[in-house]
Amino acid sequence: xxxxxxxxxxxxxxxxxxxxxxxxxxxxxxxxxxxxxxxxxxxxxxxxxxxxxxxxxxxxxxxxxxxxxxxxxxxxxxxxxxxxxxxxxxxxxxxxxxxxxxxxxxxxxxxxxxxxxxxxxxxxxxxxxxxxxxxxxxxxxxxxxxxxxxxxxxxxxxxxxxxxxxxxxxxxxxxxxxxxxxxxxxxxxxxxxxxxxxxxxxxxxxxxxxxxxxxxxxxxxxxxxxxxxxxxxxxxxxxxxxxxxxxxxxxxxxxxxxxxxxxxxxxxxxxxxxxxxxxxxxxxxxxxxxxxxxxxxxxxxxxxxxxxxxxxxxxxx
Numbered sequence: 150x151x152x153x154x155x156x157x158x159x160x161x162x163x164x165x166x167x168x169x170x171x172x173x174x175x176x177x178x179x180x181x182x183x184x185x186x187x188x189x190x191x192x193x194x195x196x197x198x199x200x201x202x203x204x205x206x207x208x209x210x211x212x213x214x215x216x217x218x219x220x221x222x223x224x225x226x227x228x229x230x231x232x233x234x235x236x237x238x239x240x241x242x243x244x245x246x247x248x249x250x251x252x253x254x255x256x257x258x259x260x261x262x263x264x265x266x267x268x269x270x271x272x273x274x275x276x277x278x279x280x281x282x283x284x285x286x287x288x289x290x291x292x293x294x295x296x297x298x299x300x301x302x303x304x305x306x307x308x309x310x311x312x313x314x315x316x317x318x319x320x321x322x323x324x325x326x327x328x329x330x331x332x333x334x335x336x337x338x339x340x341x342x343x344x345x346x347x348x349x350x351x352x353x354x355x356x357x358x359x360x361x362x363x364x365x366x367x368x369x370x371x372x373x374x375x376x377x378x379x380x381x382x383x384x385x386x387x388x389x390x391x392x393x394x395x396x397x398x399x400x401x402x403x404x405x406x407x408x409x410x411x412x413x414x415x416x417x418x419x420x421x422x423x424x425x426x427x428x429x430x431x432x433x434x435x436x437x438x439x440x441x442x443x444x445x446x447x448x449x450x451x452x453x454x455x456x457x458x459x460x461x462x463x464x465x466x
Contacts, residue, residue: 156268168453183281184223198248204454210265211269214244271318275323276293276324285323302331345404346378349382352387353391369401377445378395393440395441406449430448
């Protein structure tokens, strides 16, 4: 165990890199299609680095690589060879490293003293991201098996770690079988890697496929590699009750990065009306940090760099 554990122990709060696809869309880029934001790894990788730089400058301590939607089968279906797909996934770490050095080299000593040197999280999105059918929010993977899931995740994890990811972000996981496959894969084949794991939820008692938090924590609690556990890309209105339950079931550090409260339609790849919510991301995060000792705070889909900057200004200053 190493850099990630050290940061978790040294800082009261760590600020997480924000949404990539949302920012691309805000800048005028079309992210429709199965590859979503990952298609710009092939078309205009410089914009990915620029967005990383924006989030690091805003205060992100953990830089999430642009590999969420970048999978070998997905990239090959888009016309790349297997080797080209592997190179593209490797590039996601290179872009994050370049962004980190670009921003860090421009900070004053005073600015550097307020925050840790950012770590790069190799983003391991769910099998659902490859399916591109909205199953991040249902966990319905059809007949996919335990071994299928391990075989799907293995090559991307190998590449991310080989290229120098400091930890893994196993994020937006909607399915208990997938969580179990990831935990076992890390233990058996990548025993030195550190990670955090976050789920999507549709209610305050279970992850998206209906598996209870009790059963999920049984899968996660014995893992020495999963250092933090939490919820992402779900309505912030569900978090209060869910976090209270999770906090009672685990001693892991907690991570929260909700979406804006809007609801994703996987069929049309569009976001529907926002839930009624009187609080903003900072106000929610302040409550979660105080009430449940959440360690890693950020925002997911439909949040932007100014949201991350607001978290930094609130928790770091």
